[in-house]
Amino acid sequence: MNNEQAECGPITLRLQALGESLDQYLRFEHPDAMSRHTQWHDALQQSLPEKGVGIAQVIAELGSQIIPNGSQIPNPGCTAFITTGATTAGVLASLAGSVAAPQRLGLTAFSYLEELSLEWMAEMFELPAEMKGLYSSGGSVANLVALGAARQWAFERIGIDPSRDGVQRPCRIYATATSHHTVHRAAAVLGMGRNAVVTIAVDNEGRMCADALRQQLQADLCDQQLIDAGCLPVAIVGNAGTTNAGVIDPLNELAELAREFSIWFHVDGAYGLPGILDPQVRPLYKGLEKADSVIVDPHKWLGAPVGIGATFVRDRSLLNRAFTQEASDYLEGSVTDDNIQHSMDGLGIPYYNFGVELSAPSRGAVVWALIREIGKEGMRERVCRHNAMARRVAELARAHPNLEVVQEPTLSICCFRYVLDGGDDANDLNALNKKIHRKLVHQGRSIPSTAMLNGVLAIRPCFVGARTNWEHAEQLVEDVIAAGNELINTASKDYQS
Numbered sequence: 001m002n003n004e005q006a007e008c009g010p011i012t013l014r015l016q017a018l019g020e021s022l023d024q025y026l027r028f029e030h031p032d033a034m035s036r037h038t039q040w041h042d043a044l045q046q047s048l049p050e051k052g053v054g055i056a057q058v059i060a061e062l063g064s065q066i067i068p069n070g071s072q073i074p075n076p077g078c079t080a081f082i083t084t085g086a087t088t089a090g091v092l093a094s095l096a097g098s099v100a101a102p103q104r105l106g107l108t109a110f111s112y113l114e115e116l117s118l119e120w121m122a123e124m125f126e127l128p129a130e131m132k133g134l135y136s137s138g139g140s141v142a143n144l145v146a147l148g149a150a151r152q153w154a155f156e157r158i159g160i161d162p163s164r165d166g167v168q169r170p171c172r173i174y175a176t177a178t179s180h181h182t183v184h185r186a187a188a189v190l191g192m193g194r195n196a197v198v199t200i201a202v203d204n205e206g207r208m209c210a211d212a213l214r215q216q217l218q219a220d221l222c223d224q225q226l227i228d229a230g231c232l233p234v235a236i237v238g239n240a241g242t243t244n245a246g247v248i249d250p251l252n253e254l255a256e257l258a259r260e261f262s263i264w265f266h267v268d269g270a271y272g273l274p275g276i277l278d279p280q281v282r283p284l285y286k287g288l289e290k291a292d293s294v295i296v297d298p299h300k301w302l303g304a305p306v307g308i309g310a311t312f313v314r315d316r317s318l319l320n321r322a323f324t325q326e327a328s329d330y331l332e333g334s335v336t337d338d339n340i341q342h343s344m345d346g347l348g349i350p351y352y353n354f355g356v357e358l359s360a361p362s363r364g365a366v367v368w369a370l371i372r373e374i375g376k377e378g379m380r381e382r383v384c385r386h387n388a389m390a391r392r393v394a395e396l397a398r399a400h401p402n403l404e405v406v407q408e409p410t411l412s413i414c415c416f417r418y419v420l421d422g423g424d425d426a427n428d429l430n431a432l433n434k435k436i437h438r439k440l441v442h443q444g445r446s447i448p449s450t451a452m453l454n455g456v457l458a459i460r461p462c463f464v465g466a467r468t469n470w471e472h473a474e475q476l477v478e479d480v481i482a483a484g485n486e487l488i489n490t491a492s493k494d495y496q497s
């Protein structure tokens with residue numbers, strides 16, 4: 001078989017070999033990639049091949065050198081990131097799309113699922129009926145698209161088209177210090193600048209303080225300098241699940257203020273929107289129905305492979321004006337509006353005009369597969385389990401003399417730390433918990449992250465992985481206690497000797 005035939009050869013046989021390597025990887029019986037760094041680095045450090053080795057060799061190298069030295073993220077004991085390993089359905093649907101519908105263009109079943117899966121998510125997460133969605137690569141772009149809509153709306157109200165004419169005045173976006181920094185970057189990319197983001201104070205639980213927001217809005221309205229510069233309030237950003245502690249802002253109060261001051265209300269639910277499925281926390285989402293835009297990342301709690309975020313807005317024509325590429329000649333005449341009989345007679349819904357991507361994969365089939373596989377019930381079970389696991393960690397921490405809850409969990413994140421009797425100063429405890437964290441990471445069984453909350457360094461597990469279960473939560477607590485005890489014992493032996 002020559003190279004060209006192999007490149008386009010049947011997939012089944014290769015998939016079998018690849019699947020075995022992937023299943024082997026997911027058993028996590030192998031050492032961490034860095035412990036074998038020299039071996040795979042030497043094996044992979046090759047110059048540009050003049051002649052190819054063929055697909056069998058490529059699959060063999062994937063299986064021997066690359067897959068076994070992959071990431072810890074899909075490890076069920078890894079609770080460090082707010083993204084996780086994809087479920088099997090997500091992986092396979094992604095593969096199906098990359099083979100059978102490499103673009104979301106055209107009148108295909110895949111393109112149909114793009115819209116259907118967005119509708120399913122909107123319904124599942126109780127978004128207003130008129131909200132329509134758009135997929136993008138993740139929360140960063142989803143926030144950018146939402147704030148692009150907000151910018152368009154705010155400027156059109158004063159007779160300016162910012163996507164055509166640019167932003168020539170200062171803008172204001174109201175958020176908190178714990179809002180994700182992709183909000184700041186979106187402000188920068190949209191020409192408003194990171195400094196447009198005003199930080200509003202939070203209460204003791206880390207939720208945006210509605211009174212502080214009101215004061216800031218009123219102060220900005222009366223600020224002569226801002227008035228003279230034509231400053232424009234563009235958006236209030238509420239968090240439905242902050243990244244470091246899973247906090248939900250008082251969405252209803254923020255929505256009311258947004259209405260009173262005629263400002264766009266955006267909700268960042270990249271991580272936490274699925275939390276609405278848990279009856280125990282559902283009331284905290286009151287006000288979501290008043291949002292002008294909402295984002296959620298299927299590649300977080302829903303278990304999609306990374307590369308899938310979604311923005312929902314009430315009016316997609318606003319997105320069209322915010323992100324249009326303007327008419328072009330290159331596809332002129334390629335599609336027809338009447339007598340549609342072929343999948344290439346039309347391009348389907350023009351998502352490419354609603355955001356920043358033209359070429360984009362079929363993400364809808366992935367989200368469809370995830371929801372179709374386990375249904376809303378299965379999603380609810382996962383979310384409730386993970387939230388309950390975070391509460392269990394808090395319960396275990398409260399019950400142990402050497403543990404302390406730093407922030408009570410709202411969703412599936414619990415920030416806690418190891419403490420000592422006898423009131424060591426905060427810096428010592430921060431240093432100790434940092435060491436505990438490094439020790440856990442290197443042991444490789446429980447891999448949380450850390451988070452800084454009001455100057456306190458906490459151990460922060462975020463339970464989102466479909467493979468992450470009760471035993472991982474309890475194991476983590478045991479591992480923190482054991483690592484803390486060991487570090488303290490070693491330190492006191494060093495001191496005595």
Ligand SMILES: Cc1ncc(COP(=O)(O)O)c(C=O)c1O
Binds near residue numbers: 082140141180243309
């Ligand atoms: C609340 C929130 N918003 C936005 C983002 C950005 O998402 P992504 O990493 O998918 O771009 C994150 C990522 O951690 C997040 O936690």
